[in-house]
Amino acid sequence: MPEVTDVDGLTVGQVSARLGVTVRALHHWDEIGLARPSLRTAAGYRLYTAADLERLHRIVVYREVGLGLDRIGAVLDDASADVPGALRAQKSQVAERIERLKQLSAGLDRMIDAHERGLLLTVEQQAAIFGPEWDPDWPAKARRRYGPTTQWQQYAERSASRTPEEWQAVADTVAALDRALGEAMDAGVTAGSPQAHRLVGRHREVFAAYFPLTRQMQVCLWRMYEDDPGFAAHYDGVRPGLAAWFRRIVDADARAHGIDPDTATWE
Incomplete structure (x- = not known):
């Protein structure tokens, strides 16, 4: 001074x-x-x-x-x-702010990692949560393919704050949906039926753990699932023909809401 x-x-x-x-x-x-x-x-x-x-x-x-x-x-x-008392109180508040800033810094590090890596789990954690068939290189492949999209950003934001236990809950919910789809197919649930519409809605709700999914996006997603050998193999491993069956249900649900599956776009 x-x-x-x-x-x-x-x-x-x-x-x-x-x-x-x-x-x-x-x-x-x-x-x-x-x-x-x-x-x-x-x-x-x-x-x-x-x-x-x-x-x-x-x-x-x-x-x-x-x-x-x-x-x-x-x-x-x-x-x-009491000047020393006032200064001590101020020091305590500063210490609290420093701790909050440290937490903010750690949160920013996780957010950066999530945007760059997608999944903040070790290879061992991924195998334990998603099963031995899980490809630990999938997040890196997904980022290369979808990194510039809004959906990747939404996925990363969810991933940044998610614990291994929360990822386990997501995996369990997805597995339960797969079982429900297989059981519905076995029971002869047909496209356009009330039960089919409920399953399609349930799929969107479950998928929201990754990013919000519109009906049009859902049509595009299942078109990809049926055409992609890896995804098709997963669903056909639950029940042979499940990928194609559920795509028909999704398409019927889209038509019921005024969406033409043949012209649906990712929006």
Whole structure:
């Protein structure tokens, strides 16, 4: 801080330059009675004395350690004020903010990792949760293919905050849906039936663990599932022909809601 001199009669601009605070701040402190210039010229301009400058110096010091203006006023004007106590309380608040910032930093690291890696699980955790057939390279492949999309960003945001236990719950829910689809196919559930529509809706709800899925997107997704050998093999492993069967159900549900499956787009 600039050294305080005994020169009286400093203008607000001169004080601003000496203490490194804005003229606006000085005017505000004057308005609220925290630091008012003691002198006034014949023309009505206010001037700061050496004593005023010393008070401003202390205000700047206390403000830099984070005390609020009300608290600073109490410290300066109340002779019985517990200044060490006020500073200790401020230090405690600073420590809390530091801890919150550390947590924020850790959260940002996870978010960055999730956007870059997709899945914040070790290979061992992935195998334990998703089964031995799971391809641990899938997240990297998916990012290369879908990285620029909104859906990848939504998936990453969910992944960043998800624990292994929560991923296990997602995997269990998906497995339960697969079983329900297989059982419905065995039971002869037909496309367009109320039960079929409920299964299609349930699939969208379950899939929301990754990103929100519209009916049009669902049509496109199951078109891909049926055509992609890996996905088709998974569903046909649940029941032979399940991928094609469920695509027919999804298409029928889309038609029931005014969507032409043949022209559906990813939106």
